[in-house]
Amino acid sequence: MFGTGMLAAEATFGVLNDNSNMEAYWDALRNSWVWEELHKARNYRPAFEYGLFPGLAISAFEHYITKGRSPFTLKHRKPDHEATNVARLHSPIQYPKPDGVLSFDILTSVHRSNTNHEHDQPAHLRLKDPKIPELVNLPEYAGPESRYCPARVYEYVADEKGEPKLHINAQNCLHCKACDIKDPKQNIEWTVPEGGGGPGYSAM
Template identity: 80%
Template sequence: MKDKQVSIGMVIALNYHNPFLNPYEEFQKLKHHPAIKPLLQGGTVLQYGARALNEGGIQSIPYPVFPGGAIIGCSAGFLNVPKIKGTHTAMKSGMLAAEAAFAALHEGSNLESYWETLRNSWIWEELHKARNYRPAFEYGLIPGLAISALERYLLKGRSPFTLKHGKPDNEATEVARLHSPIEYSKPDGVLSFDVPTSLHRSNTNHEHNQPAHLRLRDPKIPELVNLPEYAGPESRYCPARVYE
């Protein structure tokens, strides 16, 4: 980046096995890696942020039309996984949905045309070329890198096969008794920081009395399942500690 600025991030897939893993702490640990630390030493943190990514690719895109509306952008999973970019596809899908909605209101049609134009657009073509990168790593790091290199440099997205994802991410989490707790180093306040300090740098503001946008189908699950069997992973997997 310009002006000697460095942007650093880490993406952790939600199909990790160890329930004691803490994505926020893993990122803090990364900054102390010998290959990363020299880039950050002597610098000052300007901003911090955390996001959830839909990395399922084209294999995970749902039927995006429902009565009275449509799913667009990252909500539908239009992220280009190897590039970790989705703003362009989100904007285009919004344009296609708007055109379909306009036609539905003025021509008496329905939003089915959004699904049709989406699959005939450059969005679908781009995501189809990138479809095998993420599921390739279901076979492990080395096979994943090999398949990704094959896709990128030789086949260029024209592979005659489409890899499938494994089981749902939540089913990949193993029970706590199969793993040992992970001891993370305390933040040094120079390269690594605690959560409250990072949240302050995110410039995120919420009303304390605003209605909850997350609801549990069964409010007993955290107490009867998550805590005794998985050691309460919700206290660790959110980088903002929302679920503590």
């Protein structure tokens, strides 16, 4: 992700400088170590669509025999958001608390990312149907947006009647787009924030 971001930044800088177009990004990506690494690893994850043992066998074949040069590319059978199971099929995972050395709490991590948003810009995260979180996401999926978002942008907080209601802290967003990809009902309308402020942004 960091590598593709750097390539995008370099290509964008080139666009601003020489008036070419964003095709430069794709050219840079295709000619980079990022593309080479992703291409070599492209079959590992979809191989497990065929089950654990076929997945292990195909992955081993890819890794040790063809070394990523297989003449085929396996596909996922369904998009990511359809791969989310309902919560009743799983047990909650108890994660260890951050140790402050190698792992950090969310607020510290968001602060260190140096993400910046202008406070008066239009909201870049909107719900297509504002009722879906409380009617579907929370009861069926245990509110996955409050779990996969790395910046705790989505929080279920009690309203004046004590009922859980989704609250969106859009100013904390790190622009990873996990919510856009993973929301089970594809209910999040994600638009690019103003100003290019993102992780590592500096207003200097």
